[in-house]
Amino acid sequence: DVKVTQSSRYLVKRTGEKVFLECVQDMDHENMFWYRQDPGLGLRLIYFSYDVKMKEKGDIPEGYSVSREKKERFSLILESASTNQTSMYLCASSPPWGAAYEQYFGPGTRLTVT
Amino acid sequence: RKEVEQDPGPFNVPEGATVAFNCTYSNSASQSFFWYRQDCRKEPKLLMSVYSSGNEDGRFTAQLNRASQYISLLIRDSKLSDSATYLCVAQGGKLIFGQGTELSVKP
Numbered sequence: 608d609v610k611v612t613q614s615s616r617y618l619v620k621r622t623g624e625k626v627f628l629e630c631v632q633d634m635d636h637e638n639m640f641w642y643r644q645d646p647g648l649g650l651r652l653i654y655f656s657y658d659v660k661m662k663e664k665g666d667i668p669e670g671y672s673v674s675r676e677k678k679e680r681f682s683l684i685l686e687s688a689s690t691n692q693t694s695m696y697l698c699a700s701s702p703p704w705g706a707a708y709e710q711y712f713g714p715g716t717r718l719t720v721t
Numbered sequence: 722r723k724e725v726e727q728d729p730g731p732f733n734v735p736e737g738a739t740v741a742f743n744c745t746y747s748n749s750a751s752q753s754f755f756w757y758r759q760d761c762r763k764e765p766k767l768l769m770s771v772y773s774s775g776n777e778d779g780r781f782t783a784q785l786n787r788a789s790q791y792i793s794l795l796i797r798d799s800k801l802s803d804s805a806t807y808l809c810v811a812q813g814g815k816l817i818f819g820q821g822t823e824l825s826v827k828p
Contacts, residue, residue: 640815640820646727647729647820647821648820649808649818649820649821650765650808652816655815665815697764697765705745709755709767710765710767710816712764712765712766713764714763714764715764
């Protein structure tokens, strides 16, 4: 079974703090993704990576950065957390483009910024 | 206009009912389509891919109409365990998710 794990299920941070969300997958997948999910807005892509040290902006990258130093690990960084970044954050991984395209999601991190 | 639009529901149906969800997508270059299922407070999981010829998996049938840019999911003989949010997804490069349709199946 593919497993995608995220470092925390729940996180509470203060405005202005630097926040690290970690994601690890064990299926040797090339692609990894970070989404946020908000009521009424659905899943929105923040950043994705198709290889180590590669990253691409998604639809809402402002206020976020990412790091992929190893194939299995993809980190999302909030440089200075703000209250509008309170959300559910979901990491996903998938085989390379063109393969049977299923994304496997982690359990999510519910982040609250106060 | 959202790239993938779904009726958010909720759809409240009795056990055994047939329920249909619809979805439209705006990017005619989208190549592949999927339905994902998301249980309450859980992550999304792939339910089924959607093919132009239509495809069936047990009680679930998915249809794609490229001319109308329309995707559907039909669930027959609904079970309590079908209660979840169903996400319509279009792929044209990256995946674009709809906001989801909530289904609640009651005894």
